[in-house]
Amino acid sequence: MVDIERLSTAEPNFWERLRAKTAWDNSAEAGVEHAVRDILHAVKQRGDAALLEFSQRFDQLEAQTVAEFEISAERLEAALAELPSDQRVALEQAAGRIRAYAERQKQESWQFQETDGTLLGQRVTPLDRVGVYVPGGKAAYPSSVLMNVIPAKVAGVPEVIMVVPTPAGEVNALVLAAARIAGADRVFTLGGAHAVGALAYGTATIPAVDKIVGPGNAFVAAAKRMVFGVVGIDMVAGPSEILVICDGETDPDWIAMDLFSQAEHDEQASAILIATSERYLDQVQASMERLLPTLEREAIIRQSLAGSSAFVLARDLSEAAVVANVIAPEHLELSVAEPEALLAEIRHAGAVFLGRHTPEALGDYCAGPNHVLPTSATARFASPLGVYDFQKRTSVINCSASGSARLGKTASILARGEGLTAHARSAELRVEAEK
Amino acid sequence: MVDIERLSTAEPNFWERLRAKTAWDNSAEAGVEHAVRDILHAVKQRGDAALLEFSQRFDQLEAQTVAEFEISAERLEAALAELPSDQRVALEQAAGRIRAYAERQKQESWQFQETDGTLLGQRVTPLDRVGVYVPGGKAAYPSSVLMNVIPAKVAGVPEVIMVVPTPAGEVNALVLAAARIAGADRVFTLGGAHAVGALAYGTATIPAVDKIVGPGNAFVAAAKRMVFGVVGIDMVAGPSEILVICDGETDPDWIAMDLFSQAEHDEQASAILIATSERYLDQVQASMERLLPTLEREAIIRQSLAGSSAFVLARDLSEAAVVANVIAPEHLELSVAEPEALLAEIRHAGAVFLGRHTPEALGDYCAGPNHVLPTSATARFASPLGVYDFQKRTSVINCSASGSARLGKTASILARGEGLTAHARSAELRVEAEK
Numbered sequence: 001m002v003d004i005e006r007l008s009t010a011e012p013n014f015w016e017r018l019r020a021k022t023a024w025d026n027s028a029e030a031g032v033e034h035a036v037r038d039i040l041h042a043v044k045q046r047g048d049a050a051l052l053e054f055s056q057r058f059d060q061l062e063a064q065t066v067a068e069f070e071i072s073a074e075r076l077e078a079a080l081a082e083l084p085s086d087q088r089v090a091l092e093q094a095a096g097r098i099r100a101y102a103e104r105q106k107q108e109s110w111q112f113q114e115t116d117g118t119l120l121g122q123r124v125t126p127l128d129r130v131g132v133y134v135p136g137g138k139a140a141y142p143s144s145v146l147m148n149v150i151p152a153k154v155a156g157v158p159e160v161i162m163v164v165p166t167p168a169g170e171v172n173a174l175v176l177a178a179a180r181i182a183g184a185d186r187v188f189t190l191g192g193a194h195a196v197g198a199l200a201y202g203t204a205t206i207p208a209v210d211k212i213v214g215p216g217n218a219f220v221a222a223a224k225r226m227v228f229g230v231v232g233i234d235m236v237a238g239p240s241e242i243l244v245i246c247d248g249e250t251d252p253d254w255i256a257m258d259l260f261s262q263a264e265h266d267e268q269a270s271a272i273l274i275a276t277s278e279r280y281l282d283q284v285q286a287s288m289e290r291l292l293p294t295l296e297r298e299a300i301i302r303q304s305l306a307g308s309s310a311f312v313l314a315r316d317l318s319e320a321a322v323v324a325n326v327i328a329p330e331h332l333e334l335s336v337a338e339p340e341a342l343l344a345e346i347r348h349a350g351a352v353f354l355g356r357h358t359p360e361a362l363g364d365y366c367a368g369p370n371h372v373l374p375t376s377a378t379a380r381f382a383s384p385l386g387v388y389d390f391q392k393r394t395s396v397i398n399c400s401a402s403g404s405a406r407l408g409k410t411a412s413i414l415a416r417g418e419g420l421t422a423h424a425r426s427a428e429l430r431v432e433a434e435k
Numbered sequence: 436m437v438d439i440e441r442l443s444t445a446e447p448n449f450w451e452r453l454r455a456k457t458a459w460d461n462s463a464e465a466g467v468e469h470a471v472r473d474i475l476h477a478v479k480q481r482g483d484a485a486l487l488e489f490s491q492r493f494d495q496l497e498a499q500t501v502a503e504f505e506i507s508a509e510r511l512e513a514a515l516a517e518l519p520s521d522q523r524v525a526l527e528q529a530a531g532r533i534r535a536y537a538e539r540q541k542q543e544s545w546q547f548q549e550t551d552g553t554l555l556g557q558r559v560t561p562l563d564r565v566g567v568y569v570p571g572g573k574a575a576y577p578s579s580v581l582m583n584v585i586p587a588k589v590a591g592v593p594e595v596i597m598v599v600p601t602p603a604g605e606v607n608a609l610v611l612a613a614a615r616i617a618g619a620d621r622v623f624t625l626g627g628a629h630a631v632g633a634l635a636y637g638t639a640t641i642p643a644v645d646k647i648v649g650p651g652n653a654f655v656a657a658a659k660r661m662v663f664g665v666v667g668i669d670m671v672a673g674p675s676e677i678l679v680i681c682d683g684e685t686d687p688d689w690i691a692m693d694l695f696s697q698a699e700h701d702e703q704a705s706a707i708l709i710a711t712s713e714r715y716l717d718q719v720q721a722s723m724e725r726l727l728p729t730l731e732r733e734a735i736i737r738q739s740l741a742g743s744s745a746f747v748l749a750r751d752l753s754e755a756a757v758v759a760n761v762i763a764p765e766h767l768e769l770s771v772a773e774p775e776a777l778l779a780e781i782r783h784a785g786a787v788f789l790g791r792h793t794p795e796a797l798g799d800y801c802a803g804p805n806h807v808l809p810t811s812a813t814a815r816f817a818s819p820l821g822v823y824d825f826q827k828r829t830s831v832i833n834c835s836a837s838g839s840a841r842l843g844k845t846a847s848i849l850a851r852g853e854g855l856t857a858h859a860r861s862a863e864l865r866v867e868a869e870k
Contacts, residue, residue, distance in 0.1 A: 090848035101555060104545065112539070119789075120536060120803050125782065127816050141853050174852050210815040229671065232816035236664065254864050260857035296856045339833065346829075347560065354554075354833035357865050361858040362834060365846040368555050369830035380645040381562050381667035383828040393818040394781075395804035398774065398789035399797060411800040413525035417609050418576050421731045422695035423796040429689050430792050 002288045003306040006281065008313040009323065021310050022270065022327055024238045024376045036193045036222040043197030048204050054194040059167045061189070066205035071176065071187040079176035087174065094366035095146050095181045101368030102154040105387035117400030118407075124391050126156035129207060131199035131231075132184065133214035133224075134175060136165035136191050142178035143364060147371050147385065148214050149182035155390035160184050161199065161209055165191020191216075196223035200231045213385065215372075234385055238376035239268035239308065242360055243329035243349075245320045246273065247336040248280035250356045256287035258333060258359045263304040264297040270308035272327070274320040281311045321345035328377040331360045348379045405434035437723045438741040441716065443748040444758065456745050457705065457762055459673045459811045471628045471657040478632030483639050489629040494571075494602045496624070501640035506611065506622040514611035522609065529801035530581050530616045536803030537589040540822035546831060553838030556831040561591035564642060565825060566634035566666075567619065568649035568659075569610060571600035571626050577613035578799060582806050582820065583649050584617035590825035595619050596634065596644055600626020626651075631658035635666045648820065650807075669820055673811035674703035674743065677795055678764035678784075680755045681708065682771040683715035685791045691722035693768060693794050698739040699732040705743035707762070709755040716746045756780035763812040766795045783814045840869035 007017050042050040048066040055061040055069070063069060080088065111121025132148045134140065145162070152160050162184040164175060171189070179187050188206065190198060196216075202208025211232035212224060224233045242262035246255055259271040275281050288305075292298055314320040321342060324332060328348035336342055339354035346352060350373030351363055364371045372385035399407060408427035415423035442452050477485040483501045490496040490504070498504060515523065546556025567583045569575065580597070587595050597619040599610060606624070614622050623641065625633060631651075637643025646667035647659060659668045677697035681690055694706040710716050723740075727733055749755040756777060759767060763783035771777055774789035781787060785808030786798055799806045807820035834842060843862035850858035 086848050087852055090845045090852075093845045094849060104547070105557065110539065118802075122540070122804075123778075123787075128782065143849055143853065229811070229813065232813070251864075254861070257857060257861040257864055261855070261861040264855060264857040295860075296854070301857065343558075343831070347563065348827075349829050351830035351832065352558075354831065357836045357839035357868075358832050358834040359839075359843075359861045359865060361846050361850060361862045362839065362842045363830070363832050364858060365849045365862075366842055367553075367832045367834070369557070369832060373830075376664070378664065378667070379827070379829070381827060384830050386828065388823075392783075392814070392816060393821070394784050394814070395786035395798070395808075395819050396778070396789065397786065397793050397798050397802045397804060399793040399802070401792045404792035404794075404797065407797045407801055410525045410528045411796050413521050414529060414578055414800045415796060417522055417525075418578065419731070420696070420699060422692060422699040422736065423799060425730075426689070426692040426696040426794045426796045427800075429686075429692055430794060433792075 006311045039193040040197040044201045069188045076180040080180045097368040102151045116403040118403030119398040121396040123394040127210045129159040129209045131209035131212040132162045134164040140172040142174040145178035151387045152390040153183040155387045162187045163190040163195040193219045193223035200227035241270040242331040244333040250335040252283040252287040263301040267303040269304040274312040328379040330373045330375045404430040441746045474628040475632040479636045504623045511615040514608045515615045532803040537586045551838040552835030554833040558829040562645045564594040564644045566644035566647040567597045569599040575607040577609040580613035586822045587825040588618040590822045597622045598625040598630040628654045628658035635662035676705040677766040679768040685770040687718040687722040698736040702738040704739040709747040763814040765808045765810045839865040
């Protein structure tokens with residue numbers, strides 16, 4: 001029996017029940033925060049020596065120097081060369097598509113000149129150096145390497161430093177091969193809060209970066225929050241989510257498997273299906289009952305379905321869109337006959353998968369758009385990871401003498417209105433020079 | 436005697452001394468954090484009732500309902516109508532230029548179709564609702580209203596909610612007029628951490644927003660940090676900074692006044708001049724000695740010059756650019772004969788002011804680019820506030836049946852490589868359907 005709660009928009013307490021399903025507290029536990037603060041302080045103060053200690057304590061790595069943690073370009077190349085050819089080809093195809101999509105996100109500098117010769121512009125440049133955190137152990141995902149490193153390289157970041165923990169020395173060959181294909185410039189077998197500290201503050205061996213991206217456990221997330229300001233960070237991600245809206249005409253096995261593909265991530269994952277008939281929900285439930293016992297990650301899936309997942313019965317597709325906009329899901333499948341029409345009613349989602357032939361899994365690996373997406377309703381204000389996250393903008397102002405005299409009069413009036421008379425006089429000096 | 440420290444790049448401990456000048460700790464004090472956590476909790480739990488209490492306690496405002504804090508559109512219009520005409524014209528000119536520059540920042544949605552009919556795109560949409568925090572009391576700046584509200588409206592945000600504290604009921608007419616010109620949709624006389632809480636969580640009277648922007652004191656900054664994740668925030672700004680690089684040919688009075696215009700903001704402000712001759716530094720110092728006693732904010736200026744400010748002697752302009760890239764200043768003036776050539780050597784700055792006729796003050800008010808800029812070396816990875824901060828992106832994927840079958844094979848191999856077999860089977864179901 002697959003345990004998944006059923007809600008209906010017709011119930012009086014629907015929104016309350018939905019909120020209970022989708023609420024997620026992203027504040028770090030006090031215990032985690034305390035431990036992480038100590039680790040960051042140690043790395044900042046003692047650099048490499050602290051990294052050696054923490055790597056021994058947390059990952060059972062014995063080393064005399066942090067330089068031993070670096071994985072050489074030759075070793076990355078060898079990992080790629082030794083892959084089974086189907087995996088190598090798949091990684092390269094995925095990388096090619098991710099790169100092609102990212103290329104379209106590049107922002108270019110622009111400027112324009114006004115009639116008096118004054119020039120205004122916006123200069124767009126890549127960050128100097130970026131750190132990519134890649135989780136190790138059982139959650140070591142080569143696809144994450146591609147999704148985090150490629151947009152940085154497309155942006156033109158000269159140096160991408162990747163860190164990946166290797167607990168007890170266990171290295172994932174696919175991860176190393178992905179690092180090679182994506183173009184990571186240096187790779188270190190480091191993980192946890194101390195790796196974040198090393199990237200933020202720099203040590204004798206690990207270069208300080210300007211921004212840190214990539215997912216991690218609660219310690220990594222807390223560390224990223226704490227170093228924010230010293231360096232940029234991408235986001236602090238919550239559990240992964242899928243929302244599927246279906247008109248009842250998609251093969252129920254397909255929808256069941258799409259929901260499973262999200263639910264198998266971890267026990268906190270959320271998979272929600274909105275349909276417009278009870279009968280279709282029953283069909284998907286029947287598919288789930290039949291298919292779930294055949295899946296390797298059955299136990300995890302059962303837990304996430306019983307947890308933050310739900311079946312929702314809505315009156316019609318427009319009402320389903322209203323619910324979707326409140327959830328603002330990370331992934332949204334519109335498994336309906338006219339997905340473009342329904343898309344017009346969607347205001348908030350990280351990524352939208354249109355039509356019955358676009359399961360989320362394609363977006364997770366190789367469709368092209370990034371799989372690092374805003375979770376926990378942050379799609380209301382946040383965006384997928386992209387090239388723009390590795391570029392920065394600088395305003396450029398070059399006033400002609402006459403332009404300065406003209407603008408200076410306006411600036412002077414406003415500055416005096418604010419009581420900032422040095423501002424006013426700085427502008428007025430240029431006005432007087434043109435008299 | 437104007438007290439400003441002199442450094443020289445030739446000194447052996449130059450970088451250390453420079454770092455001491457420019458270091459800034461942006462972590463909140465524990466006391467502030469504790470107080471703010473309580474205030475946010477109260478607002479989240481008790482809504483309007485908590486707002487009434489805090490407004491009475493912190494701003495001496497007596498009101499029966501939070502609705503009394505709303506400033507009507509008529510009152511905003513009246514504030515604008517009653518302004519002296521030079522101020523009204525100046526505000527409108529500034530607003531027009533800020534709007535024109537912002538229009539060029541708008542990002543548009545795009546999509547492209549592949550030969551098999553698969554469609555990929557990026558949808559760009561405005562946020563639903565944005566909160567703009569405007570400081571009250573002595574630091575109530577109408578220019579900040581323009582700079583924060585206008586890009587949100589240009590982005591297409593339907594509802595911009597502005598909050599501005601009015602301690603003891605003191606309202607700034609220029610601020611209200613600026614709100615009217617900029618197009619703020621609703622204005623409330625609320626400030627402090629409780630105003631941030633109201634915007635983040637919503638109350639019966641104050642609508643919850645999706646992002647909060649705008650500067651504030653230590654309590655406001657701590658509150659913004661804490662609600663980050665529930666809503667988006669712009670950035671937590673440090674003290675304002677200017678770096679001027681001069682070739683020694685600009686009238687020293689101009690440079691002195693440009694430095695003063697930054698130093699007058701507050702005692703923590705930083706004004707640094709880099710020049711290539713000791714003689715020119717002496718000339719600017721002489722100008723400072725003569726001009727400083729004529730300024731209204733002399734006392735503040737003296738403190739900021741003695742604090743985080745400095746004169747730096749560099750060997751040549753290229754070395755000055757190296758120093759600038761380490762400082763990554765909020766404002767950078769290139770007061771030199773060939774500013775475009777020097778700009779090519781600059782990698783990090785919030786805004787660059789080129790040539791002798793472009794004092795920072797023009798950018799603060801009316802040149803067009805935003806005056807909300809990354810401080811404390813965050814220009815290494817952060818950008819000026821802009822229209823893009825009020826837009827979000829959603830990835831769009833619509834696979835044709837044949838495209839899905841093709842991509843599904845790649846996704847299946849990678850998913851199986853990661854041990855995520857439900858992902859693999861979700862993709863494979865579409866591959867099999869096309870056989």
